Amino acid sequence: LNNGLALTPPMGWLSWERFRCNTDCEKDPDNCISEKLFRQMADHMEADGYKDVGYEYINIDDCWMAKERDEKGRLQADPKRFPNGIKKLADYVHNKGLKLGIYEDFGTKTCGGYPGSEFFLNIDAQSFAEWEIDLLKLDGCNADTSDMSTGYPLMGFFLNLTGRPFLYSCSWPAYVSKPNYTAIAKSCNIWRNYKDVQDSWDSVAGIIKFYGDNKQKFADVAGPGHFNDPDMLIVGDFGLSEDQQRVQMGMWAIMTAPLIMSVDLRNVKPFAKELLTNRRVIAVNQDPMGIQGKRIWQVENVDYWMKEIQPTGSYAFAFVNFNTNGVPQKLNFTLKYLQFTDPAGYNITETFTGKFLGIYKITALFSTSVNPTGIFMATAVPLSVYGR
Numbered sequence: 001l002n003n004g005l006a007l008t009p010p011m012g013w014l015s016w017e018r019f020r021c022n023t024d025c026e027k028d029p030d031n032c033i034s035e036k037l038f039r040q041m042a043d044h045m046e047a048d049g050y051k052d053v054g055y056e057y058i059n060i061d062d063c064w065m066a067k068e069r070d071e072k073g074r075l076q077a078d079p080k081r082f083p084n085g086i087k088k089l090a091d092y093v094h095n096k097g098l099k100l101g102i103y104e105d106f107g108t109k110t111c112g113g114y115p116g117s118e119f120f121l122n123i124d125a126q127s128f129a130e131w132e133i134d135l136l137k138l139d140g141c142n143a144d145t146s147d148m149s150t151g152y153p154l155m156g157f158f159l160n161l162t163g164r165p166f167l168y169s170c171s172w173p174a175y176v177s178k179p180n181y182t183a184i185a186k187s188c189n190i191w192r193n194y195k196d197v198q199d200s201w202d203s204v205a206g207i208i209k210f211y212g213d214n215k216q217k218f219a220d221v222a223g224p225g226h227f228n229d230p231d232m233l234i235v236g237d238f239g240l241s242e243d244q245q246r247v248q249m250g251m252w253a254i255m256t257a258p259l260i261m262s263v264d265l266r267n268v269k270p271f272a273k274e275l276l277t278n279r280r281v282i283a284v285n286q287d288p289m290g291i292q293g294k295r296i297w298q299v300e301n302v303d304y305w306m307k308e309i310q311p312t313g314s315y316a317f318a319f320v321n322f323n324t325n326g327v328p329q330k331l332n333f334t335l336k337y338l339q340f341t342d343p344a345g346y347n348i349t350e351t352f353t354g355k356f357l358g359i360y361k362i363t364a365l366f367s368t369s370v371n372p373t374g375i376f377m378a379t380a381v382p383l384s385v386y387g388r
């Protein structure tokens with residue numbers, strides 16, 4: 001969507017994967033979907049260095065609403081869980097230099113059963129503008145999918161009509177069988193096109209496979225202002241090993257995906273915090289060209305991916321080992337086989353550590369080893385960039 005937003009993949013936090021639809025603030029006051037939770041996440045985004053490396057949006061997902069609209073048909077936050085209302089929460093978040101996102105659904109009800117937006121698009125857009133919201137995630141549960149090609153652009157129109165800029169996140173392609181990505185990219189800044197991420201390696205591996213298969217060539221549609229969204233980062237949660245967390249962080253960088261954490265920022269393990277704020281990995285994700293990386297080949301359950309980055313002729317590249325045979329996989333390839341072409345050679349640096357690995361001619365053999373369900377990731381900058 002050409003609204004000046006999401007020129008690089010948005011970065012932030014979203015409640016859903018880690019906090020779901022927990023509305024029991026009596027029994028579980030620290031983890032229920034409430035204004036307190038989002039204020040605490042905003043506090044940690046700022047205080048713990050996430051904002052410093054680019055994380056910007058605090059996003060409310062499903063289950064924030066009261067069960068009924070008010071007498072004027074307007075949405076209202078659950079009065080017990082959001083006693084001060086959404087506008088006050090937006091003020092709080094804005095005072096920290098962050099932005100606030102909210103959730104609705106193009107359907108009669110949200111996935112969680114709360115009031116849907118389908119027949120209230122304009123009035124809801126107006127509410128979100130009054131509340132000074134900065135991002136809308138519009139989900140697609142409980143809707144006639146044949147209405148979506150009208151409904152999603154129409155909500156974009158109403159958001160635009162308010163005069164307030166909104167980063168528009170659409171779940172539209174995740175709900176239709178043959179998405180028209182050109183139409184979607186015209187109306188949306190980011191769009192979910194696959195299953196919800198769950199807190200497991202299988203879920204993350206499945207999403208990487210879907211993106212590697214790249215059916216209907218959705219990778220080619222990505223660019224500044226319009227990105228494919230493979231769903232939230234679950235780095236720091238419960239289901240992934242350290243290697244697997246590195247896989248998700250590295251691959252979301254190569255896939256040029258929104259970096260939207262869903263983790264309890266009040267207690268993130270040092271390893272996960274390091275990874276989530278790794279400036280070299282974030283730089284690959286935030287490369288100004290906004291090109292989405294692609295899977296180049298698969299050999300014995302190892303994926304090889306590469307993403308064009310600046311300076312011109314440079315690449316971020318990765319090997320992901322999907323084997324679970326418990327043995328680190330040794331890999332030996334010429335850079336030629338990795339599709340590097342500059343005869344002057346390349347400066348190769350490992351991404352997670354920043355370790356300089358050497359200067360390689362394209363006929364040279366590049367050797368590394370990748371742990372099971374692990375990743376090797378590096379950047380290759382052609383020597384010609386240094387004027388040699």
Ligand SMILES: OC[C@@H]1[C@H](O)[C@H](O)[C@@H](O)CN1C(=S)Nc1ccc(F)cc1
Pocket residue numbers: 016061062110111112139141171196
């Ligand atoms: O309720 C909202 C929740 C989150 O927003 C996800 O990111 C969205 O993809 C949708 N969503 C859920 S659980 N959707 C859903 C997932 C499974 C299902 F059988 C019916 C609906």
